Amino acid sequence: MCQALCLLCPGSNFFLLALFTLLAGDRTSDIRSLMVSILVMVWAFRIAGFLFLRVLVTGSDTRFDSIRSHFWSFKGFWIGQMLWLIKSTFLLLRVALLCLPNPRPRHP
Numbered sequence: 546m547c548q549a550l551c552l553l554c555p556g557s558n559f560f561l562l563a564l565f566t567l568l569a570g571d572r573t574s575d576i577r578s579l580m581v582s583i584l585v586m587v588w589a590f591r592i593a594g595f596l597f598l599r600v601l602v603t604g605s606d607t608r609f610d611s612i613r614s615h616f617w618s619f620k621g622f623w624i625g626q627m628l629w630l631i632k633s634t635f636l637l638l639r640v641a642l643l644c645l646p647n648p649r650p651r652h653p
Contacts, residue, residue, distance in 0.1 A: 552593070553593050553597045556590065556592045556593020556596065556597075557589070558589075559585060559586075559589035559593075559633070560585075560590055560593070562637055562641070563582045563640055564582070566582070566641040566644040567579065567644045570644040581640055581643055581644070582640060585637070
């Protein structure tokens with residue numbers, strides 16, 4: 546069960562952060578911000594739901610179990626996860642910058 550919850554957390558974090566940046570930025574009338582946020586939330590819901598249900602049904606992540614005993618495969622797995630996380634974080638930052646309000650220009 547702990548493994549299922551650990552797989553549910555990253556997707557739910559993306560969902561909540563996309564929702565928060567959309568609502569905090571008060572740009573719900575901007576169609577581009579709205580569509581990008583909705584697409585990120587749909588993606589986050591889909592990936593979190595898929596991973597959660599897969600582990601719930603099978604009892605564990607068998608792909609992870611098979612590489613855990615091999616050091617180099619395990620290291621490659623974690624490096625791949627790290628790169629995916631960095632890429633996904635930049636995507637979410639882009640969504641946040643798109644949805645947050647533009648700073649007001651200062652007039653001299």
